[in-house]
Amino acid sequence: MRGLLYTVSVFAVVALGFWAYREGYETRETERAVDRLQRQIGERHQELSMLRAEWAYLNRPDRLHALAEMNFERLGLMALSSDHFALTEQVGYPLPAAPDWAPELANSTPLDDALSEVIIMNHAYGADAQPRMIAPPSLADDGEQLP
Numbered sequence: 001m002r003g004l005l006y007t008v009s010v011f012a013v014v015a016l017g018f019w020a021y022r023e024g025y026e027t028r029e030t031e032r033a034v035d036r037l038q039r040q041i042g043e044r045h046q047e048l049s050m051l052r053a054e055w056a057y058l059n060r061p062d063r064l065h066a067l068a069e070m071n072f073e074r075l076g077l078m079a080l081s082s083d084h085f086a087l088t089e090q091v092g093y094p095l096p097a098a099p100d101w102a103p104e105l106a107n108s109t110p111l112d113d114a115l116s117e118v119i120i121m122n123h124a125y126g127a128d129a130q131p132r133m134i135a136p137p138s139l140a141d142d143g144e145q146l147p
Helices: 002-058 061-070 103-107 109-114
Strands: 119-121 132-134
Touching: none
Parallel strands: none
Antiparallel strands: 119 132
């Protein structure tokens, strides 16, 4: 009985030694893989910082201004002025197609004439919000007629 116990113990020790040896090699391989990944991450960070610096260099305002002047005629650019800016409320939006919730608006011609200057707005975020009609502004703040 003692011989069987010694034999089983020796096999258990050999099996545990083999397992520990294999785990040691797997651990070293995993550490090498982690080192490789950290090196790659460092290389990507360097590449990203270089690309950001190059992007900043290429987007210098003086360089872009020179390129715009050089290609002004070919691109058909317009000179930028302060009257090219407007408030969001002053933008003339196109009339939308008749919505599904208002079939009576789609078939009535006298109402179409009355609604030619009205924009139909819909609140897209609230489930309980009902669509409403608003009139767009007709004059800009400086008195200029909007399109």
